Amino acid sequence: MTDKFKHWAINLEVVPFPVKIKAEWNQLIQVLSHLISNAVKYSDVGDLTLQLTQASGWAIIQVSDKGDGIHLSQQSRIFEPLYQVDPSRARATGKAGLGLSIVKHLAEGMGGKIAILSNPGYGSTFILTLPALGAKI
Numbered sequence: 001m002t003d004k005f006k007h008w009a010i011n012l013e014v015v016p017f018p019v020k021i022k023a024e025w026n027q028l029i030q031v032l033s034h035l036i037s038n039a040v041k042y043s044d045v046g047d048l049t050l051q052l053t054q055a056s057g058w059a060i061i062q063v064s065d066k067g068d069g070i071h072l073s074q075q076s077r078i079f080e081p082l083y084q085v086d087p088s089r090a091r092a093t094g095k096a097g098l099g100l101s102i103v104k105h106l107a108e109g110m111g112g113k114i115a116i117l118s119n120p121g122y123g124s125t126f127i128l129t130l131p132a133l134g135a136k137i
Contacts, residue, residue, distance in 0.1 A: 013051040020133035021059040027106045028130075031114075034099045035063040035126050043067030043123065058112075059132045066123040075116050079104040103128075
């Protein structure tokens with residue numbers, strides 16, 4: 001896996017002011033780790049973008065790749081435990097398909113949510129929305 005990282009460009013886009021997120025540190029790191037790992041794993045093109053913004057009391061973190069993308073018919077199921085978009089990849093990687101269900105569970109546990117925007121052939125963007133510190137939910 002290390003060789004794959006040698007050719008990756010990671011673009012980091014952050015708003016010009018501090019964004020304070022109301023989240024449990026370890027859970028936030030686990031969510032981001034899953035999202036970034038998936039972007040690297042399922043993208044054939046070495047380009048990944050992390051974007052952090054804030055709007056209306058929410059911190060919004062987007063993880064985007066330029067991989068194969070996920071067909072609309074499968075997008076509603078990708079956060080289900082054990083669901084695999086491509087079962088043959090599961091056999092090849094030995095993964096059970098729990099990562100995105102864990103992401104959903106942790107995001108909701110922190111008062112947030114996770115969503116996806118994806119088009120086959122154009123990549124995917126996972127949108128993590130968490131309460132900003134001081135926001136009333």
